[in-house]
């Protein structure tokens with residue numbers, strides 16, 4: 155349509171029809187706005203135009219412009235803002251001569267010599283959602299009543315198209331937001347349709363179950379969400395048509411292997427007034443960590459009662475025997491009996507101390523008595539004591555000729571760390587093998603390693619051994635409560651240090667500890683924690 159020709163009624167009719175079809179076909183907001191603007195300026199034979207929309211926060215945003223740069227069009231925002239504040243969607247209110255003059259002034263100030271402007275509000279359900287402005291140059295006749303009506307009826311159509319496009323935009327944004335949430339949550343999420351078929355799974359579910367979206371989508375929940383108990387028996391699936399439900403057990407992975415221990419919650423999705431069901435959200439929460447700790451705790455309680463009872467039974471047995479009124483014991487027998495009682499009591503005390511320390515550690519109540527100390531000297535004392543107490547093992551330790559830098563530590567607690575590591579080395583390696591201790595410094599750390607010639611630790615157990623109550627299967631016959639390495643790690647970390655293990659099965663185990671060298675900065679850091 156050219157501006158110079160007069161528009162016939164037929165042309166306008168055809169144009170409006172074509173326009174309404176085009177508008178209803180477009181769903182993305184930008185192309186709808188472009189079309190609205192293009193049509194409005196064509197219908198009114200205007201040189202320039204703009205569309206402003208009201209955002210949910212009531213701010214006015216100029217979102218499209220033609221015949222002038224968007225930057226210039228944005229200069230009208232303050233004027234429009236005051237009109238939006240009044241909130242009228244009545245076209246007559248927007249034709250106020252004062253408002254129109256003000257618009258023209260702003261246009262001129264930015265180098266656009268327009269003389270006439272027409273403003274057409276868009277409404278949705280009686281609420282003002284936006285406005286369209288069309289400008290004409292000076293020297294031309296003003297907008298006719300007919301043009302105003304034409305633009306008014308077009309504005310109704312345009313408002314519907316804009317509202318639909320905005321709704322679509324909102325939906326797309328919501329969907330993207332949902333997708334981002336689903337992708338980032340740590341819980342596995344499975345969305346089922348009303349027939350119980352998988353519609354969507356998130357990456358966390360893939361990680362837990364081994365099911366990939368391509369394979370899982372379309373399958374029935376009974377194939378993808380299988381949870382079994384300890385005995386391998388599948389748990390009943392909560393009725394998909396009921397009010398939801400919960401399962402707790404092992405998730406069966408896509409390859410049919412037993413997966414992590416999980417809690418699975420089924421929540422029905424309902425919509426509308428009649429609460430029609432349209433699917434189910436299933437969330438899968440990984441409980442393996444808690445489950446393992448609980449199992450370890452149960453094993454610990456079983457183990458610890460044995461550990462406590464054995465020395466107590468020995469103590470009671472010896473005491474009763476020595477006290478028998480009908481027997482008299484020679485001095486040597488009495489001394490040996492008392493010695494056994496003493497040893498068992500010492501052992502019991504150590505066990506109880508360990509338990510108390512663990513409880514204190516967990517309650518955050520362990521305090522360190524820190525002072526500068528020489529690691530190589532501390533190692534020498536403990537190794538010498540072990541050499542005397544364990545003649546069936548060799549201990550190789552060469553303290554360095556020159557003193558190493560000092561560390562800032564609690565002597566008793568660090569001795570306990572070395573003691574726990576050496577006890578394990580002796581406990582888990584056969585007699586007549588060597589336990590090697592070496593000490594080193596590397597600038598900002600002083601460290602030591604304790605290597606034994608025992609069976610080592612299988613790779614899959616390496617991440618577990620520092621956990622509290624963890625005991626290897628082979629440890630069953632030896633004395634211990636699964637607390638030694640847990641305590642060692644907690645103590646080393648309380649000193650700002652690191653502890654780690656290197657081991658290949660059958661090649662012995664090497665436990666190493668590194669502590670920060672004594673320095674002002676280290677003192678400050680440790681005092682603050």
Ligand code: ADP
Pocket residue numbers: 578579582606608609610611619620624625626627628629633634635636637638639640662663
């Ligand atoms: P405990 O010795 O009381 O079982 P720890 O916390 O000291 O508890 O050790 C945890 C587990 O780590 C042990 O049960 C054992 O399986 C393994 N472990 C520790 N030290 C060694 C070692 N030197 N060689 C082989 N296995 C070890």
